[in-house]
Amino acid sequence: MACGTPIPSVLTIHGIWPQHAKDVLIPPYNAANNLCYSKAPITDLVVLKAVGVVHHILSFDMVNEKFSTSPLPEFGGTLEQYYLELLDFHGMFGAIFYPREGNDKSFDLWVMNGSWTKQLSVKNVIGFQRPLGFWKNGELFLESSDQELVLFDPSIQELRNLGVHTYKETMHITAYVES
16 A cells, blocks of 8 residues: 555556557546555455545456446544555455554454445454454454564454564565466
8 A cells, every 4th residue: 555645647457468558547536635545456456545535445447447436434433543454355345444543453344345334343452553454264364563463363352373573564465366
């Protein structure tokens, strides 16, 4: 996720051969400061998170080569109070909101399936810094306050340390999908 960087005005789609590259204009968006975007694909979408005045998500469908916008879910706060992470949740587009302040963190997972639905709400998870992504059994990879990779099982509210240490906010999870 890159923040404070302007969203580009053109998206270049590359084919198998260099001569198959194609430029697609990104539609104008009405967002002021604090723009963020993620070039990581989530299912068949490239997601551009325009966070500013409008609080919308601008996404590009790679199959149909079309842009669309959708509002953020009504999560009960502001982006000044909560962090937002966009991710894949079992092949669906998901958004996790978690508070910017405090050590005892909570988070809500919202999933877009035509409209936003709150899928999961977890309260008072002690010692986690930020969510990273979901694993196959619905467990959630988290970065702990001690910069360790942990796995959280929401069904039993249990954290398991996986023994991987890193520098603060450098850990990322990338989903591998076999083609």
